[in-house]
Amino acid sequence: MASTVILGMQWGDEGKGKIIDVLAEKADVVVRFQGGNNAGHTVEIGENKFVLHLIPSGILRQDSQCIIGNGVVIDLLGLVNEIEELEARNIKIRDRLQISNRAHLVFKFHKLLDGLKENKLGGKMIGTTLRGIGPAYADKINRVGIRADELKNKARFKEKFKIGLDHYNRIFESNGIELLDLESEWKTVEPAINYIAPLINDTVLSLNKAIANENAVLFEGAQGVWLDVDHGTYPFVTSSNTTIGGVCTGSGVAPKHIDKVIGVVKTYTTRVGSGPFPTELETEEGNSLREAGNEYGATTGRPRRCGWFDAVATNYACMVNGIDSLAFTKLDVLDRMDVIKVCIRYDINGDIVSSVPANIDQFDDIKPIYEDHPGWKCDTSSSRSWNDLPQNAQRYLSRLSELTNVKIDIVSVGPGRKQILFI
Numbered sequence: 001m002a003s004t005v006i007l008g009m010q011w012g013d014e015g016k017g018k019i020i021d022v023l024a025e026k027a028d029v030v031v032r033f034q035g036g037n038n039a040g041h042t043v044e045i046g047e048n049k050f051v052l053h054l055i056p057s058g059i060l061r062q063d064s065q066c067i068i069g070n071g072v073v074i075d076l077l078g079l080v081n082e083i084e085e086l087e088a089r090n091i092k093i094r095d096r097l098q099i100s101n102r103a104h105l106v107f108k109f110h111k112l113l114d115g116l117k118e119n120k121l122g123g124k125m126i127g128t129t130l131r132g133i134g135p136a137y138a139d140k141i142n143r144v145g146i147r148a149d150e151l152k153n154k155a156r157f158k159e160k161f162k163i164g165l166d167h168y169n170r171i172f173e174s175n176g177i178e179l180l181d182l183e184s185e186w187k188t189v190e191p192a193i194n195y196i197a198p199l200i201n202d203t204v205l206s207l208n209k210a211i212a213n214e215n216a217v218l219f220e221g222a223q224g225v226w227l228d229v230d231h232g233t234y235p236f237v238t239s240s241n242t243t244i245g246g247v248c249t250g251s252g253v254a255p256k257h258i259d260k261v262i263g264v265v266k267t268y269t270t271r272v273g274s275g276p277f278p279t280e281l282e283t284e285e286g287n288s289l290r291e292a293g294n295e296y297g298a299t300t301g302r303p304r305r306c307g308w309f310d311a312v313a314t315n316y317a318c319m320v321n322g323i324d325s326l327a328f329t330k331l332d333v334l335d336r337m338d339v340i341k342v343c344i345r346y347d348i349n350g351d352i353v354s355s356v357p358a359n360i361d362q363f364d365d366i367k368p369i370y371e372d373h374p375g376w377k378c379d380t381s382s383s384r385s386w387n388d389l390p391q392n393a394q395r396y397l398s399r400l401s402e403l404t405n406v407k408i409d410i411v412s413v414g415p416g417r418k419q420i421l422f423i
Ligand code: GDP
Pocket: 008, 012, 013, 014, 015, 016, 017, 018, 039, 040, 041, 042, 043, 044, 293, 297, 298, 329, 330, 331, 332, 333, 412, 413, 414, 415
């Protein structure tokens, strides 16, 4: 397997958690490199359903080591909760999870500011997960953030925590929001320090050592290309690089050590939160996709917006990331459809284009040009090989592969571990 990167090719929730879990069977190390607990990665193992937010999905494979890299923003209390919940379900964490000493921390004041900013935007809100992700990354870029390494010296950490809290209190005061009290906040934060500090390490060193020892490493992307702060539908994006460059900056691994990049993509499209979505179906068809695909956010529970597969956006996404192969998910969700549409070009005020505009206002003018595919009208969830798939499903997938210019490696036909076929 060597070093393989798994990235979402749409607006997140493509089924990355499931694909990671399947591939992690043969991985020695699984690494998160960006995002925070805005992510919700679902893994279903028999009757058991797990939703991972900060901890790499590889934690569910007992032989895998897991790393939360320097590019992740870590909600200290969120991480403690996640560890405790997994331990309560008999998942061993202690000797298997390392946290980068260079990762930045997320505190309550970041979450409060996230909410305040969203309220101020009113109808133009981003629809964030309210997990404090934007404010925490802003502090990092402004060079005032607090990194995990600080947790090793409690007194010094408390000084920095106070400076941060005072800064945010000034913002809250001018906005008429109740101020945070240092000592009562400290009471909730302090126990988490003792809990997390032993897991902190120079993960750049341990990761590179693992690579030098020819360990198989999986890099677990969060969100998706169109939520990337540079390449996504800005400003309706998250605050990190969800694309390939984020792997190197967010984990400290050199590009030459990346052997393969797999893009995960749903056989249709979803988005949660605000912002452009050219193939969105605000119709009964969209509702039936949502119900068939159980499209409700794994982190916030919000209903996901649903629409057809967008080959223009996905082709662009694959180009930006140099995708070697695709993992198509949720084929089974289309099992009952009579006709399945695929957007092959955009009509923007009469211009027929096959790339994605940079300017957010131009999205309003996009009219997707569709081609129709006949449905297969039978159950694919027990298919285990390409030849098991109905012909119309094979034709549909082959066409998506042709339009995106990338070969298919994996097709997922259900949420379960075994509901997968390799090509
Ligand atoms: P992630 O954020 O990319 O890991 O994706 P999420 O976990 O947020 O959302 C994907 C959802 O689809 C989860 O509920 C998965 O259990 C489910 N899922 C993944 N693959 C398949 C599939 O092939 N078919 C069906 N029906 N569900 C799937």
